[in-house]
Amino acid sequence: MRDDIHTKGIPVLCASCEARHRGLCGALSDDQLVELARSTMRQKADDGKVLVGDEDEVERFSNVLSGVVKLTKTLSDGRQQIVGLQFAPDFVGRPFRSESSVSAEAATGVEVCSFPRRTLERMMAEQPGLEHRLLQQTLRELDEARDWMVALGRKTAAEKVASFLLMIAQNIDPAATEGQGADRSQAFDLPLSRGEIADFLGLTIETVSRQLTRLRTAGVIRIENTRHVVVEDVSRLAARAGG
Amino acid sequence: MRDDIHTKGIPVLCASCEARHRGLCGALSDDQLVELARSTMRQKADDGKVLVGDEDEVERFSNVLSGVVKLTKTLSDGRQQIVGLQFAPDFVGRPFRSESSVSAEAATGVEVCSFPRRTLERMMAEQPGLEHRLLQQTLRELDEARDWMVALGRKTAAEKVASFLLMIAQNIDPAATEGQGADRSQAFDLPLSRGEIADFLGLTIETVSRQLTRLRTAGVIRIENTRHVVVEDVSRLAARAGG
DNA sequence: CGGAGCATTGAAAAGTATCAAGCTAAGTGG
DNA sequence: CCACTTAGCTTGATACTTTTCAATGCTCCG
Numbered sequence: 001m002r003d004d005i006h007t008k009g010i011p012v013l014c015a016s017c018e019a020r021h022r023g024l025c026g027a028l029s030d031d032q033l034v035e036l037a038r039s040t041m042r043q044k045a046d047d048g049k050v051l052v053g054d055e056d057e058v059e060r061f062s063n064v065l066s067g068v069v070k071l072t073k074t075l076s077d078g079r080q081q082i083v084g085l086q087f088a089p090d091f092v093g094r095p096f097r098s099e100s101s102v103s104a105e106a107a108t109g110v111e112v113c114s115f116p117r118r119t120l121e122r123m124m125a126e127q128p129g130l131e132h133r134l135l136q137q138t139l140r141e142l143d144e145a146r147d148w149m150v151a152l153g154r155k156t157a158a159e160k161v162a163s164f165l166l167m168i169a170q171n172i173d174p175a176a177t178e179g180q181g182a183d184r185s186q187a188f189d190l191p192l193s194r195g196e197i198a199d200f201l202g203l204t205i206e207t208v209s210r211q212l213t214r215l216r217t218a219g220v221i222r223i224e225n226t227r228h229v230v231v232e233d234v235s236r237l238a239a240r241a242g243g
Numbered sequence: 244m245r246d247d248i249h250t251k252g253i254p255v256l257c258a259s260c261e262a263r264h265r266g267l268c269g270a271l272s273d274d275q276l277v278e279l280a281r282s283t284m285r286q287k288a289d290d291g292k293v294l295v296g297d298e299d300e301v302e303r304f305s306n307v308l309s310g311v312v313k314l315t316k317t318l319s320d321g322r323q324q325i326v327g328l329q330f331a332p333d334f335v336g337r338p339f340r341s342e343s344s345v346s347a348e349a350a351t352g353v354e355v356c357s358f359p360r361r362t363l364e365r366m367m368a369e370q371p372g373l374e375h376r377l378l379q380q381t382l383r384e385l386d387e388a389r390d391w392m393v394a395l396g397r398k399t400a401a402e403k404v405a406s407f408l409l410m411i412a413q414n415i416d417p418a419a420t421e422g423q424g425a426d427r428s429q430a431f432d433l434p435l436s437r438g439e440i441a442d443f444l445g446l447t448i449e450t451v452s453r454q455l456t457r458l459r460t461a462g463v464i465r466i467e468n469t470r471h472v473v474v475e476d477v478s479r480l481a482a483r484a485g486g
Numbered sequence: 487c488g489g490a491g492c493a494t495t496g497a498a499a500a501g502t503a504t505c506a507a508g509c510t511a512a513g514t515g516g
Numbered sequence: 517c518c519a520c521t522t523a524g525c526t527t528g529a530t531a532c533t534t535t536t537c538a539a540t541g542c543t544c545c546g
Contacts (some may be wrong), residue, residue: 073389076486080396083389094386096379101386128371135378136339142381143344145338145388146316146326152395154322154447157502194525202396204503209526225511226525243319402536437493447535452494468543469493 001164011072019063019113023089024137027129036123040115045106051092052104060114061093067110071102072199082200084141085191087171091137095121108191151242158242159242160201161211165221166241169231177234187230194226215240254280258318262306262356266332267380270372273358279366283358288349294335295347303357304336310353312436315442325443327384330414334380338364351434394485395445402485403444404454408464409484410473420477430473437469458483 009030010020015039019025025033037106040054042065045051049068052058064086071084072090083102086092092112094100124130170177172188192200198208215221222230232235252273252359258279262268268276285308288294295301297317307329314327314335326345329335335355337343367373394406413420415431435443441451458464463480465473474480 070388073393075393075397080436081396083392094382096382102389104472128374129284131371131374131378135374135381137488138378138381138385139339141338142388145385145392146314149326149388149392149395150316150318150324152392153324153442154318199396205525206504207502207529213526242322448493449495449536450534453534456494 004187009034011040013037013042013113016027016065017065017089017113019065019089021089023063024091024130024133025063027127027133028123028128031208032123033129036119040113042111043114044109044111047106047108047110049106049110050103051106051112052100052102054100054103056100056243057098058093058100059117061091061095061117061120061166062112062114063091064088064092065111065113068107069110069112070105070107070192070196073102080199081202082196084145085200091134093117095124095134107196135143155242157201157203157207158159158211158214158240160203161197161208162215162220162237162240164197164201164239165215165229165231166234169234169237178237183233183235185230185232186234187228190227190229252277254283255286256280256283256285256356260306260308260332260356262308262334264332267308267376268306270370270376271366272370275366275370279358279362281433282362283356285356287352287354287375290349290351290353292349292353293346294349294355295345296345297343297346299343300341301336301343301360302339303359304334304363305355305357307331307333308354308356311350312353312355313350313435313439313443315348316345323442324445325439327388328443328472331466332448334377336360338367342472350439398485400444400446401449401454401457401483403446404451405458405463405480405483406439406485407440407444408472408474409477409480410457412477420449420481426474426476426478428475429477430471433470433472450484 011034014020014025014033017023017025020028020033025036028036047067051062054074066088069086069090069092069120070082071086072080072082074080081145085107086104092104094102095117120130124134151160166177168190169186175188176184176186190197194208194212195203197203198205201208212221212223215237216223220232220240222232224230254277257263257268257276260268263276268279270403271279284303290310294305298336308394309331312333312335313325314329314330315323315325328350329347335347337345338360341360348365364371367377386436394403398406409420411433412429412431416429419427419429421425433440437448437455439446439450444451455464455466458480459466463475463483467473
């Protein structure tokens, strides 16, 4: 019997929400879920919508329900770097500090579920399991950030692009990219434009485009319509991603 | 009256330890400190000593008491990237996962205080304050990692080297680099060799050396003996670090 | 004194960025 | 319905930064 069929006492809002299973809210009891839901807002945003500005006082945190949120940092002269991508059911926000240091922006159309920072911080104090989940998520984000530091600092443009495609593929379908299934093909939509991929990989648009063309020419991927990509052979892509 | 003069009931080991104030152990009661100290080892290591190998099962966590620990990741062909520098009283280890994914190595001579992962994980379960401290530290590391992602992806070699010097200066003396004191000079020893700086900044040894020479020629820094650096004017260095 | 390990410097090569056209697809208005 | 526009992408030629390769210098230590 599935957990999510038990919806007695659970807010309608949360009934089919992924964050209740794999995300933060999994740490909450039904009662706590009801309490949190009282100050919760579910909202949709188109891509490009800035959810949290760089300098904003962050008064609300969010869970990503669908779509992709990009976290960016910008130098004073406009150079930009994407420092994280949040997929469902990731948490977005910086607890224990009111200014954010990163800007959060919808990369695709997204749905998020947001709640006041105060509410979360209060509930964290009375429910250690919540802080535990947050620690787990933060540790995972740190692992990811460090993986990308290696890519940014030490990989070539070709390896960066291959690594990026692999990361996206992995997020779309974790099973297809590991172990036995790694020799099958996999199709997906890129959640980022060429320019955003460039900002993620520390490259220019042109270099990203050229590397994608090379992968296409080499028969590693097919590009159906700039956003839709088919990886013909995941293991061959992985071989180009650099150890 | 100073806290650290109260040493009644506190293990000798911990009496003068920074981790008890600014670090993890600050979350512990005297009794808990005693319990942790029972399975604690204080150890010195020379620079170059590998504290935690890449693939090791990590059975112990540590606090850095003095010196600098570098966290590195290595690609299969040997390319290396430093993904973090831990200063006293930082925590070293990856809770909730037995393999580490990063290697921890003494960059300078270091003193660390280590304890079994089991002990910490047990104490975390019964003392939420401990998990809170760990979350704070992890969030800070994540902020730092993301700052460096911007440097790695978007800054020029000159900006990277200036940013690095500034970061070190900040760690040596937080006061001297911010606000009013930013126009004064500051001297310190680099905790890393040229090769390590290169691995931190995603550059080659030669490029790091050339950029340091340029800063010296421009009168921004003096280099006394390859390791010892005097920043003549911190704000002038900051101007070269890229907004 | 001589060697070993870093560090610096120079010259050439490579990789990526920049500049400049075109191209494609999707929308807009005649 | 079709020219027109626009935004994002691709492709090409050139410039520039950084790497690579090579040689020399410095400093610590046996």
